[in-house]
Amino acid sequence: MSDAAPEGRAWFGAEMPNLSTLDPGQAREELDEIAEAAGECDATRLADLARGEGKLAGFLGAAATLSTYLRDAMRRDPMMLERLFDEPWDARVEAIISDIGALGRGDEMTEKSLMADLRRRKTEAHALIALADLAGASDTGRTIGLLSRLADACVRAAIRYLLREAHERGKIVLPDPDDPEHGSGWIVLGMGKLGAGELNFSSDIDLILFVDPEAPAIKDPLDASDLYSRLARRVVRILSDRTENGYVFRTDLRLRPDPGSTPLVIPVEGALTYYEGRGQNWERAAMIKARPIAGDLEAAEAFLKEMQPFVWRKYMDYAAIADVHSIKRQIHAHKGHGEIAVRGHNVKLGRGGIREIEFFVQTQQLIAGGRFPELRGRETIAMLGKLTELGWIGADARDTLVRQYCFLRDVEHAIQMVADEQTHELPEDDEGLERIARMRGFTSADAFADAFRASLREVESHYAALFETAPQLSGDIGNLVFTGDVDDPDTLQTLSNLGFERPSDISRVIRTWHFGRYRATRSAEARERLTELTPALLQAFGGTHRADEAIIRFDEFLKGLPAGIQLFSLLQSNPDLLRLLATIMGAAPRLAAIITRRPHVFDGLLDPSLMTELPNKAYLAERLETFLGAAGVYEERLDRLRIFALEQKFLIGIRLLTGAIDATRAGKAFSDLADLSIGAAFDAVRQEFARRHGEVAGGRAVILGMGKLGSRELTAGSDVDMILLYDHAADADESDGAKPLAPSQYYARLTQRLISAVSAPTAEGVLYEIDLRLRPSGNKGPVATHLEAFRKYQQTEAWTWEHMALTRARVVAGDAGLGDEVGGEIATIIAAPHDATKVRQDACEMRALIETDKPPRDIWDLKLIPGGLIDLEFIAQAAGLLGQVEAENRTTSTAEALSHLSERFCDGQAREELTSAYRLFTGLAQVSRLCLTGDIDRDDMPPGLADLLLRNTDLPDLKVLEAHIEETAGRVRAHFDRLVCGR
Structure with a gap:
């Protein structure tokens, strides 16, 4: 039957849902699958509806094509939809939440049965909330509220079950076992979006757990923390x-x-x-949203009452503004860096995103909440209203931010509904973006992109205005006098107030500028512009927390500039560029060294499309072709190639630094740049080499990228691992040039010439450091390898670790035909049967040997720590050799290999934890390698770098981040021991 109007309205209310699919044919197939599944479980009304052509059936078909998560949920449990013929979606969700609240009370309940019940009920409620959201039957506030109440109920069910069980085992004595939370002393606070009642669709839930050792249920106050910590681990499980x-x-x-x-x-x-003595402003901000959600609610409310003097200061808290600005730097506003790219944009953390609206509210709550109790609420939208009522913001700002908050939260939900993944980034591909557009009711991806950009711009403008009222450097703050040879005492005090630790040294440096001793400051006009710029310059550098170093690096930059008027004028008229320059000088010594040695790379920042164009291979190839077009002779071509690569490395780094791209895209961009640069160098070398030595009959050669080049995960500081493979006609004896060479000698010398072209230091720098140690027989073998020799070696002599390394190998340059052959050979070698026991044993022994020979320095040695990047790479490589990576095509990417580990190899939770760990560690590595030339020193880390690391992990404090690294590495090591070592 078709979905008659009364039945359709019973599901989602008065409005019939409307959702357009990307593929009508696929939607029909999905409906047939749903009908078949419904028929198997006697969901007859659903089966009839799915076989029909009505509007509700069309909605279900579209939802199934747009969201794999909803498709799987509807197929797995058709009764979830069958019930909607008898009660509407919202009544059913309320019933599920109520049912969850009753779990854990029966004598027959076990932890295993509780886990199963919670998962089944949560999945049904989750799917129904998603369907109602897509149908337009649930607005933003209702969706986030129901998701939060669902989480509350699940946490509370687990807490009640564990408390009752602890009572039955004699560990605690509950005053009332029928109400186990009362008097238990266990305080469970929901934080973040859960605390605010604003949970997103695939959100983590943040909890903080405390215990009152004097509570009636506690038998031994000294054991209370240990006892409840053990129960907390079970809550997490x-x-x-x-x-x-x-x-x-x-x-x-x-x-x-x-x-x-x-x-x-x-x-x-x-x-x-702790909070009274060492609590920080980010913890004050976090505590704004703290809400008792389970456990001993009376004890929780008493605790929060005790916390009020910490969170809410008695007087207008302008004294905390400097620290609030530090929080702002962690969140990182990107005002003014050109147009915003839609593809790949992070809806939560990116420019104009959700976090900026939340921070807009929380900043003013921190400043004024002590005097105005009305500003102590948890909900973002409600607090925007209160800020307007009290005159802190205008009605226009309130209406704009509320509207865009709802819009961005809806987009965030759509992104997460696709596959129930905790991601906040819009897709980069056309189909993915079109999918999000349809889910949010737009007719096309272009229409959605226009609305999305407009939303971000509106948020960004209000967010930026929040900080325009911050104290500006002006004459009433203190003197800034740099004339003569003697330090002005008031100027030294001003510099000290701005954050400079050696004001006398800094004053001497600035006097040097004004004496015109550098080419950039020789003209009177240049010195005049610099004098006008100096106050803003000092304020920007003072805000980096490493002000002295930043100024010294800027001084080195000035020394290398051929002229200064244009730059000084530009910085004066573009405060955002000045702030970016200060960030580079204060947080990123590697980038600072690049622009100090090669000031011309700074010109690339003037490109208005810099932040909107994703630096993919096509983008880089087009610019490389243009840049090399005018190059004539061999050396000029190589020099222009070095200039291009250095500038593009810098600009990719800037995109990562400002958050325009994330670490994963940066790794791909650095790798694509290496592919193109090495390929162009190889072409130039071959042409030049052939002028003297001619060609080998039937000669072909390719460069095989290994390691991080092969997996497309290079960082700003990576060298490149590669192998040169060649082939030629069987009867070729020597090349046909003026100075003929035997084929083996020809390709060996060609390779040496390539190494020199790419790695030799020149006036324009080094293109890449090259590592050939992964070639057959390592450093003992020839630098170039014949394809047949490579094949024979890999089939008969290669060690397990060499086959593991081969899982990341891909052809990056050279003859296309030979490249296809090499790719096929590698696929055959990897797919060949491998002794699973030997692979695991060899990988385990190799990891142990590395751990002995090269122990990690500290927790920040992300590559070498137990459970770090090496463990993750070994898991992916071993799985690849054992045929346990289920990607459609062979992948060289460690991240993709981990995300496609087969169910036979590891379960879904392990796969997700490994993928998440790799994303965390590579993200941190990308940022640190971008900013530093050496290793991270926890005790001497540029504060600006700390801010960047926190922004990229969305964590508030280095101690929290270090705990996260340690906890994540512990999980990875446990998986490595089990999956690889069999322990």
């Missing part, structure tokens, strides 16, 4: 572990005080002592 029924909510406990050195459940007195 009950909610987070993936089973055949999925998971409930990923649970995060890292917002607690000093997470690297404190138990999971902290005694109340210890927590209060």
Whole structure:
């Protein structure tokens, strides 16, 4: 039957849902699948509806094509939809939340059955909320509210079950076992979006857990923290572990005080002592959203009352503005860096995103909430209203930010509904962007992109205005006098106030500028412009927390400039460029060194399309062709290639630094640049080499990228691992040039010439450092390898580690035909049967040997720490050799290999944890390698770099980040031991 109007309206209310699919044929197929699944479980009304052509059927078909998560949920549990013929979606969701609240009370309940029940009920509610959102039956506030209440109910069910079980085992004595939370002393605070009642569709839930050791249920106050910490680990397992029924909510406990050195459940007195003595402004901001959601609610409310003096200062808290600005730097506003790219944009953390609206509200709450209790609420939209009522913002700002907050949250939900993944980034591909557009009711991706850009611009303008009222450097702050040879005492005090630790040295440096001793400051006009710029310059550098170093690097930059008027004028008229320059000088010594040695790379920042164009291979290839077009002779071509590569490395780095691209895209961009640059160098070398030595009959050669080049995960500081492979006619004896060479000698010398062209230091720098140690027989073997020799070696002599390395190999340059042959040979070698026991044993022994020979320096040695990048790479490589990577095509990417590990090799939870860990570690590595020329030193880290690392992980504090690294590495090492070593 078709979906008659009464039945259709029973599902989602008065309005019939309308959703357009990308593929009508696929939608029909999905409906047939749903009908078949419905028929198998006697969901007859759903089966009839799915076989029809009505509007509701069309909606279900479209939803199934747009969201793989909803497609799987509808097929797996058709009764979820069948029930909607008898009760509307919202009544059903309310019933599920109520049912979850009753779980954990029966005598027959076990932890396993609780986990299964929670997962089934959460999945049904989750899917129904998503369908209602797509149908337009649930607005933003209702969606985030229901998701939050669903999470509350699940956490509370787990807490009640564990408390009752602890009572039955004699660990605690509950005053009332029928109400286990009362008097238990266990304080469970929902934080972040959960605390605010604003949970997103695939969100983690942030919890902080405390215990009152004096609560009636506690038998031994000294054991209370340990006892409840053990229960907390079980809470995480009950909610987070993936089973055949999925998971409930990923649970995060890292917002607690000093997470690297404190138990999971902290005694109340210890927590209060910490917050009073060492609490930071980001913790004040976090506590704004703290809400008791489970456990001993009376104890929780008492705790939050005790916390009020910490969170809400009695007087207008302008004294905290400097620290609030530090939080702003962590979140990183990108005002003014050109147009915003839609593809790949992070809806949460990117320019004009959700976090900027939340921060807009929280900043003013921190400043004024002590005097105005009305500003102490948790909900973003409600607080925008209160800020307007109290005159802190205008009605226009309120209406704009509320409207765009709802729009961006809806987009965020759509992104996450596709596959129930915790991501906030819009797709980069056409189909993916079109999918999000349809889910949000737009007729095309272009229409969505226009609305999205407009939204971001509006948010960004209000967010930027928030900081325009911050104190500006002006004459009333202090003197800035740099004439004569003697330091002005008031100027030294001004410099000190701005954050400079050696004001006398800085004053002497600035006097040098004004004496005109550099080419950039020789003209009177240049010195005049620099004098006008100096106050803003000092303020910008003073805000980097490493002000002295930033000024010294800027001084080195000035020394190398051929002229200064244009730059000084540009910086004076473009404060955002000045702030970016200060960020580079204060947080990124590697980038600072580049622009100091090669000031011309700074010109690339003037390109208005810099932040909107994704630096993919096509983009880089087009610019390389243009840049090399005018080059004539061999040396000029190589020099222009070095200039181009250095500038593009710098500009890719700037995009990463400003958040225009993320670490994954930066790795691909650095790798694409290397492919093109090495390929262009190879072409130039071959042409030049052939002029003297001619060609070998039937000669062909390719460059095989290995390591991070092969996996397209290069960083700003990576060298490149490669192998040169060649082939030629069987009867070729020597090349046909003026100075003929035997084929083996020909390709060996060609390779040496390539190494020299790419690696030799020149006036224009070094293109790349090259590492050939992964070639057959390593450093003992020839630098160029015949294809047949390569094939024979890999089939008969190669060690396990060499086959593991081959899983990341790909052809990056050279003859296309030979490249296809080499790719086929590699695929054959990897797909050949491998002894699983030997592969695992060899990989395990190799990892142990590395750990002995090269132990990690500290937790920041992300490559070498147990559970770090090497463990993750070994897991992916071993799985690749054992045929346990289920990608459609062979992948060389470690990240993709981990995300496609087969169910036979590891379960879904392990796969997700490994993928998430790799994303975390590579993100941190990309940023640190971009900014530093050496290793991270925790005790001497540029504060600007710390801000960047925190922004890229969305964590508030280095201690929290370090605890996250340690916890993540521990999970990875456990998976490595189990999956590779069999322990």
